Amino acid sequence: MPDTPFAPVILGNEPGSFPHSVLAERHPAIIRQVRDAFPYGPGQHRALDDLLKSCTQGTVEPLPDDAPDRDRWREWGLPGCSGRSWYDVPWLWSESYFYRRLLDAVGWFGTGAWQGIDPFRPFKRAELDAQETDEELAALDALPGLPEEERAQALLHGSLWGNRADLGFRLSAEGAEAREPAPSLVADDSAALWALLPPGGTATLVLVADNAGRELVPDLLLIAHLLAEGRAARAVLHVKPYPYYVSDATTADVVDALHRLRAASGAAAEYARVLWSAMADGRLTVRAHPFSCAPLPYAEMPDDLRAEFAAATLTVFKGDLNYRRLVGDRLWPPTTPFRETTAYFPGPVAALRTLKSEVITGLSAATESALVAAEARRWRTSGTHALIQVDAR
């Protein structure tokens, strides 16, 4: 990571700012929603009360003595954050630790009956089972008649806009490039992305997934297309080792999404067959590396993960949180070149992201001015703009 006195690390301690509102309002709301969604017992309710108090008015507390990941969190900076207000430590760290503590409170890491019960599962399932998902899967039936490049581009945009989570994704027979999402793209390096994945090549694609449900489904469709058309010989899908940021995808969510696709009809079911057989013969693998839930930027990744990314033809990072971790959770001047912030990365890397936080790099001066003139700062967090950025090396 370059020396960056001009790009301060984002904290959540400024009342009225977006990061502050996440800590002060969104986290308490998540505790409320999780509490309402499960018939938890008194111990879990007490632990949720304690977490609510700690994260809004208290300080960061150490993990319990028997926590299985105590050593890991020590390496990830817990000793330096303990005893400080959740608002005064890096925002990325604070958010990440909140989810770790929430899982503790509901018994995910315990040895009891609630071990491994995902507190966010009802929300993820509801999205996957929604009628909109049926409609999006039915739209796939218009793709098979199109030239490969158009199908590839439509599926790329499906995966990109799938990151807009609550607004769903767009996938149309005409391809997305000529339609509404295109003017919302603040950077579009898709040509460089396709140049790294030519048909009939031997590429290994690593896709670092973000959300489950209506983002993961189009991510899987994109992978299916790349494998079926020989744009990738092998794909590795990185998911989270435990539930995180409410909707982030775990292995269980991959299984749910594959079942959803397999139960559909038409083209969706065909994509499911491609994925199912690619998993069976090892062309598609799922990884749940502990660092996927680390409260740190990818510049601090461990050696085994670095080696894995180094061996890939292209690593694609999906979503806003992964973008923050890829370029560093800092207030970069928006025209800072993307490749400057990813210079540490060991191979070609791409970001597919809708903008949902204040971190941004790689804009042209003209694009930045147009966005500021039209929306002041809103474009940074509204999720209505997106980017495809590539550092091909």
Ligand SMILES: O=P(O)(O)OC[C@H]1O[C@](O)(CO)[C@@H](O)[C@@H]1O
């Ligand atoms: O699902 P995504 O695209 O990673 O977005 C999650 C986003 O949620 C927030 O953390 C707020 O909680 C964003 O700022 C963050 O990056």
